Amino acid sequence: MREPALIRMLPDGRRMHLHDGPIDLILEANGGPHAVSAAYEAAARRFVSILDELCDELPLLRQPARITSECARGVVARRMFAAVEPYCKDCFITPMAAVAGSVAEEILEAMTAVADLDRAYVNNGGDIAVHLGDRQSYKIGMVERPEHPSLFGHLEITSVDPVRGIATSGWRGRSFSLGIADAVTVLADCAAAADAAATVIANAVNLPDHSGVTRVPAREISPDSDLGERLVTRGVEPLSQLEIGTAIDSGVRSATLLRERGLIHSAALCLQKCVRVLPSFSTKSERNGREGFSGPSAPEFHAELELSGRTDPHA
Amino acid sequence: MPDVFPPDTVRCDACPVLCYIKRGHAGACDRYANVEGQLVRVDPHILLDRAKSQGTPLVPFLEREGDWDGKIMKGRETFVTAIGAGTTYPDYKPAPFIVSSEVEGVDMVTVVTEGIFSYCGVKLKIDTDRHLGPERNLVRAQGEPVGHVTTAEYGSQMLSLGGVHHLTGGSKSEGRVTCETLLELCNGKEVELTIDEGAGVRVAAGKPPVVNGQREERMRVGCGSATIGMFAKQWFGKVDDVVVVDDHITGVLSEHQAGKLLGVRETGIAIHGRRSTPGRYFQVAEPGTGWGGTNISDPLAILKPFKPKFAWPHLRLLMVSTTGEQFAYYELDEALRPVEKELPEALKESVGRIRENCEPALTTVLFMGGAGGSLRAGVTENPVKLTDSVKRKLTRVTCGGASAYIWPGGGITFMVDVTRMPENAFGYVPTPALVAPIEFTLKKNDYALLGGHMDYVRTLGDVLKEKERQRQVVSHVQNPWPLKPFTGSSES
Secondary structure: OOOOOEEEEOOOOOOEEEEEOOEEEEEEEEOOHHHHHHHHHHHHHHHHHHHHHHHHOHHHHOOOOOOOHHHOOOHHHHHHHHHHHHHOOOOOOOHHHHHHHHHHHHHHHHHHHHOOOOEEEEEEOOEEEEEEOOOOEEEEEEEEEOOEEEEEEEEEEEOOOOOOEEEEEOOOOOOOOOOOOOEEEEEEOOHHHHHHHHHHHHHHOOOOOOOOEEEEEHHHHOOOOOOOOOEEEEEEOOOOHHHHHHHHHHHHHHHHHHHHOOOOOEEEEEEOOEEEEOOOOOHHHHHHOOOOEEOOOOOOOHHHHHHHOOOOOOO | OOOOOOOOOEEOOOOOOOOEEOOOOEOOOOOEEEEOOEEEEOOOEEEEEOOOOOOOOOOOHHHHHHOOOOOOOOOOOEEEOOOOOOOOOOOOOOOOEEEEEEEOOEEEEEEEEEEEEOOEEEEEEEOOOOOOOOOOOEEEEOOEEEEEEEEEEOOEEEEEEEOHHHHOOOOHHHHHHHHHHHHHHHOOOOEEEEEOOOOEEEEOOOOOOEEOOEEOOEOOOOOHHHHHHHHHHHHEOOEOEEEEEOOOOEEEOOOOHHHHHHOOOOOOOOEOOEEEEOOEEEOOOOEOOOHHHEOOOOHHHHEOOOOOOOOOOOOEEEEEEOOOOOEEEEEEOOOOOEEEEOOOHHHHHHHHHHHHOOOEOOEEEEEEEEEOHHHHHOOEOOHHHHHHHHHOOOOEEEEOOEEOEEOOOOOEEEEEEHHHOOOOOOEEEOOOEEEEEEEEEEEHHHHHHOOEOHHHEEEHHHHHOOHHHEEEEEOOOOOOOOOOOOOOOOOO
């Protein structure tokens, strides 16, 4: 039987928690008190129908994406199609690869449409849509495994950076991955784009036919998975430094290509304690030393990532 | 969509994604899983924390005072609840968690399991005098019968919902809607019910009921007759007669014993209905949702004409309901017809006091269920000994840490106030049946004596290591701490 959507403030009184079926969002807005409450109300209003809208076209959204994105009816579904379209010629991808980021983006847009906010974020299980007003910034911490929340890096994005979406994907996350990355975190223009790109790059971090990687057809675990009979990663034995390097190299090549195509701004790849970061390509950010990833510290977003407790590589 | 699934794949209907879930796996949300072919909610396992948090005093003051050991704060104590623990069904195997801990120098064991209850239901106490429907009539949710109106109690209407006949004895959709209604009520959600030949109500545990769209604010102070008794002195001298309109017993001051004792002058007032004893009338109107639980909106409708033999012009009459929510003040004209006037200041206080003395009207929800064979077998190899131990108060039964009332007689049939339990403590299986947490706490040596699964006893510290799926919540302030050792013993 249908459980009603959960809409509540977290005990800290600042952040809002929205939950419906597999969707679990933590969001926060900063600004004047009226603006913040108007934004929260708008978020809740928009949220209650999102899952139904998506489920209305679920069979379509589980099909491999083609160039004909107009066939999707829902706004969120169209965001998903748009986010995966750049990849659909080169590899297997379904709109579901961008579902989490697209939902986050949709809610954030509902909030910023009604209120003038200093800054806001919507975190959908690690896929985060960000709004930054003038001279605002966010610090974001990254964890490699949700159940062991130790930071492998942090980053800061400011209002002058083009980044408004962050997403993480990996085989340890809640959803399936074709690759072996523990976590790939991507910065992009928007959350849906980051979500799709993180999925693609995490799939590329791989050692095909390696005996230490346990793979299972997706439908053996989840009969209605959009990945069908494709083999998804269920376990990775400890790898040699050489193997780790080979797998990460493959991911970095994929990420570099995406960056050259303007699909992402940066990416951090993590496999068995080895972290590789794409140097930021934005000259402005390089000059200011702001955008892009750096070593561990204690950033503000740590709690959010820990709280959501999961990455979402391919919902 | 795939066409062929292994036989024990289940389809989850908790959200519109409608995941197909294979045995041993979870759905897209990670909150529902297929356990042994049954759809089961796998929310985090809830542990109760006795320590204080967020500045709320959690341990009742007196209890603290009695055994205060001089330290600022007692050590943190944790009780493992059955919420999210899993179940033994359908196999006869030890309960998912059998936890030992030392409490105040005594070794205690808590057997923790989620029970699947097809024999279960809820008893609703709805604080209202409004007539909700004739006794024994069906109560429906979404048009399906889910229970019936049962014996009314003082100031409250009672509904009995659920039970095995609605859950599994009727049509498939009757069972599904019954299960859904019970689950929502037990988890504190609002439910809309209609009663055959009666009212529509919206009810949620611990919240005021809404009857035919109208929110019930207060319980009546007493029946109409009792109200006369309580307030006669305050009315004496300020008004010539008072009628307290009540569907149960309407009271009349000038005829009532209390009025007679004060020497209130006879007014000859005549009331429709059946006179029980002087000043007390049954059935002054039909039951309804108007004044005092009757169907009237104009109180004069229950009065017969005043007679010149007793009544007099300018006679002052107050009519009021048992909650003080409705009232009207009249004076008789020269033809002895009542004319409504503004309530004089001197009477406002008494009407206000009736209202003040009415407690807030609430809906309360008690879950009632019986612990069956497989559940008891999960506790001991000899289930009847568990029943015996519970009856002798050697074993304490709690539901999510809330104390349960054990019905006397055979079996372990219990009732628990759902508002005392942590939020979303209940789940369901599509059988349909409810999943409720149940914990049995007893001394370790008593557990051994009743044939407990001693090989499966784990220490609290060991259980606490499994942090990943656990969530600590704070114990309800009014619940006795479930681990407090008993004074009794079985060595007799």
